[in-house]
Amino acid sequence: MKKLTNDHRTRVTKMLIRKAFTRLLGQKPIQSISIKELCEQAGINRGTFYRHYTDLFDLLHSIEADMLADFERAIAPLIAAPDSNVNLVKLTAGVFQCLKDNSDLCTVTLGDWGDKSFALKLINIGREKCIECYSGYFKNASPQQIEYYYAFVSSGCIGLLEKWLEEGMVTPVEEIARMAEGLMLTGVGFLQKE
Amino acid sequence: MKKLTNDHRTRVTKMLIRKAFTRLLGQKPIQSISIKELCEQAGINRGTFYRHYTDLFDLLHSIEADMLADFERAIAPLIAAPDSNVNLVKLTAGVFQCLKDNSDLCTVTLGDWGDKSFALKLINIGREKCIECYSGYFKNASPQQIEYYYAFVSSGCIGLLEKWLEEGMVTPVEEIARMAEGLMLTGVGFLQKE
DNA sequence: TTCTATATTGAACACACTGTTGATTTTCTT
DNA sequence: AAGAAAATCAACAGTGTGTTCAATATAGAA
Structure with a gap:
């Protein structure tokens, strides 16, 4: 969670995360979504998620x-x-x-x-x-x-x-x-x- | 999750679980409560929880x-x-x-x-x-x-x-x-x- | 284009919680 | 008091977590 730029990469990553997240939220409640699952859906590395958000609720609030x-x-x-x-x-x-x-x-x-x-x-x-x-x-x-x-x-x-x-x-x-x-x-x- | 009676024991257990659960729900959202934590608060064995409920949401709905x-x-x-x-x-x-x-x-x-x-x-x-x-x-x-x-x-x-x-x-x-x-x-x- | 900074990846790790099992002890019912 | 049922205890494999590190890939500037 260091300071992060407005890189093209980060924007793409965030977009992928959000898309996968909303897709999953259409299927099940947030409490039964795991970060691992989300990252697989988004096609990103799990570590990358943690670079941007602390947990799923942090993501949601964002x-x-x-x-x-x-x-x-x-x-x-x-x-x-x-x-x-x-x-x-x-x-x-x-x-x-x-x-x-x-x-x-x-x-x-x-x-x-x-x-x-x-x-x-x-x-x-x-x-x-x-x-x-x-x-x-x-x-x-x-x-x-x-x-x-x-x-x-x-x-x-x-x-x-x-x-x-x-x-x-x-x-x-x-x-x-x-x-x-x-x-x-x-x-x-x-x-x-x- | 077999058939369970209206034993005095089960009533006490359920009451303990509910009390601990509502107490915890007053402190934090359900998603950050673990079954282990709940059982410790209630003073019951974790296995006993599973005899009555499948998870926290089952308990909530009950x-x-x-x-x-x-x-x-x-x-x-x-x-x-x-x-x-x-x-x-x-x-x-x-x-x-x-x-x-x-x-x-x-x-x-x-x-x-x-x-x-x-x-x-x-x-x-x-x-x-x-x-x-x-x-x-x-x-x-x-x-x-x-x-x-x-x-x-x-x-x-x-x-x-x-x-x-x-x-x-x-x-x-x-x-x-x-x-x-x-x-x-x-x-x-x-x-x-x- | 090349260079540099930085984001992402992949693997590994200890840790915690889960859900289940079997043997044992406690408690209720009759 | 005896049998039935519930709670306990310890152990188990399985899974997600949050973090680390070296490596790889990519963006943006010179």
Whole structure:
């Protein structure tokens, strides 16, 4: 684990590792994947793995961190929009679109053997922004209530997302976003529309 | 893994194993717990572990199955209530009360290193019942919409539950149940009350 | 192109955990 | 008290781990 360069070699190695890893994660939970097995799949030497990562979880977190960065970069412009007209539908749609773009990784992290806690991290990026926004709206709601509200809707969105994935993401992004917003804003009232 | 009786010995052994297991799960994720370590903590022989369980996940699922049974037994009377006046608040409160009663296990399964997917299983017990109930209410909502609704609110409830646990379950059960219901029924409208 | 730094390889190593076995001891049931 | 069943203990081969070293191969700069 010395300092390592951005060599072409290291980039290829890391890519091979990641590909094999996501492939394996599509087949079985992380706890039944061995480093030896991963390296055989990736076609790299076991020692090379240890040069880059300490263990499989280090690798997982590294992948997640990269995805997180992608995600933040993608929704930054949406969040940076003027405060007055924060278009929630657009923001939500942007988020879901970004997730769809990374659907291979999503399937892994949100799938049967995925790292559920990571999904929360993803959603929580918008947390402070949301809370701040809502606390402006609802003067008579306590901060604690808003916290609970966010806990509820963020987890709710993950559930929505999982269902979406489960169905192969056939429903258009905009419709999912509309659903998400409807559910967040009016709860069961969402079912009464039309 | 032969047939095993309900001996006093086996009950004690299993109890020791479970206690040690939940204690360890409070300290680290399951993937970094070894069977050897668990047996040392439990003060039992390693071979004895293998007589009852094949591996740590078998043990985990066994514990979860027991908790699930407890859970079902606890909310059965609430669900069996006459269909006409299904009191959602009471049902929800009952559910959360039951979870509070098993808070030690909840902390483990919902905590940092818990098995998030299990929480979903817990919540999904009420799934069919709920869907059936709602589909009666909202004639013009498609089954798919109802599915998405349930996906959203069930995950939302888990998020609420996690936050509740995080705060040490100091908020009264009834208040959490009211929150859950409010969020499920009116979404953000919940913040506008009072 | 050649040179140098560095990444990867392959082999070997001690170590730890696994899952199983058989003989022995303890404990429960009747 | 006697037989049945469970827990213990020690030992076993098998496998993955994490590290090391010398060797080989490759990238990037002069």
